[in-house]
Amino acid sequence: MPLSDWMPLLADGAVITVKVAVLSAAVALTMSVIAGLGSISKHAFLRVTSKAYIQLFRAASLLVLLFWVYFALPFAGIELSKVMAAVLSIGLNIGAYGAEIVRSSIAAVSKGQHEASIALNLSPAQRMRKVIFPQAFARMLPSLGNLMIELLKSTSLIYFITLADLTYEAMIIRNNYYTWTPAIFALLLAAYFCLATLISISVRLLERSFTGWR
C-alpha cells in the first residue's frame, strides 16, 4: 500500500474535516442552547420563533439545505464561502436536534429544584444559570456527545460542494490509485472512526468531571 503518497493528502483532508466540524459544532451548540431555552421561554415571540426554527431545520434534508445555501442563495444576493455555507447548514441543522436535547434535559430536572430556587428568592436568570442548567447539563452530555458524532459524519457531505475534506481527498487518491479502491475507502472509514472515537472519549471525560458531585 503506497501509504506514504496518501498520507499527506489525507492529512490535508483531515484538517478541513476537523475545521468544519469544530466550527459547525460551535454553531450547533450555540443554537441548541438558544433555541432550547427559547422554546420554554415565557415570551411568546421567543417561544414561537424557537419552535419554528426547530421544526423547520429538523424537517429539512441536510444535503439539500447545503446545496440551497451554497448554490441558490447567491441568486438571492447572499454569497457565502464554501466553509461558511457548510458551517451554517450543518450547524443550523444539528442545532435543531440539539435544542430538543437541551429542552428535554431541562424538563427532566426535578420540580423540587425549581421550587427550592424560587423559595431561595433567586431571580429567574439566576435560577436557570446556577441551579437548573448545571444539573440539566450533566443529563445532556451523553446525548450531545452522540449528536456531535452525527455532526462529524455529516461533514462528509461537504465533499458535494468540493470542499477538500477527508472524503474529497480520498476520491482524488482513488483517481490515481484505482486498483487500491477498497483499501482507500477502508482507510477513510477508519479515519472517520478514529475521529468519532476521539469525540466519545472526550465526552466521557467531560461527563466524569461534571457528575463528580453526585
Added chain:
Amino acid sequence: MWNWSYAVEVVPALLRAFLMNAVAALTGFAFAAVIGLVIAVIGQSGSSPIKWAFRAIVEFIRNTPLLVQLFFLYYSLPMLTPFSLSAFMTGAIGIGIHYGTYLSEVYRSGIEAVPRGQWEAATALNLSRVHKWVRILLPQAIPPIIPIMGNYLIVILKETPTLSAITFVEVLLTAKNQASQSYRVFEPYTIAGILFLILSLLLSYAVARLEKRLNGRHT
C-alpha cells in the same frame, strides 16, 4: 430571483424524481427493519464471542458516514466480489446496513421492555426458542416501538439525496440537471427543499398521532 412560470415548468420533473427518493427510503427502511431485528435478536441470544463481534461491527458502522459506506459498497464490492449491484440496490442495502444498526437499538429497548415473567413463562411452557421469539416476545416488543421506527423512516427519507453520489437519479440530482440546462438555480433547489419539508412534516405529524393512539391503548 423567483420566476413562477419556470417553477411551474420544473415541478413535474422534480416530483417524479422525488418519488424515487420515497421508493429508495421505503426500500432502505425495509432492509434496515430486517437487519436491525437480526442484529437485536443475535445480540440478545447469541454466544458471547458472536455478541462481542457483532457489537464491534455495529459500533464501527454507527461511527462512520453513510456517504463513505455507500462509496465503499458501490466502488469496492465489484472489485472484491463477483457481484455488481445497481446504484439503487447499493443505496437501499447501504441505508439498510447503516440504519439497521440504529434500529437494532430500538428493537433492543422494545425487547427489554417485555416483562421478564413472559420469558420465564415461555420457558416454563417448554416452547422452542423460535416459538418463544416469534409468538411470545416480538409481538409484545414491536408495537410500542412503531412510532420510533416511523421517526427513523423520516430520517432515512432525508438521507436519500446522498444516493446521488453513487449516480442514483433522485430529486437533488434532477434539480442539479435542471439548473445546468436552464441556468436558473434558485427554483429547482428551492422546490426540492420544500418537497422534503412538506413530506417530513406530514410524516412527523402522522407519527405523533400514531404515538398518541398507541399510548392511549397501552396505559
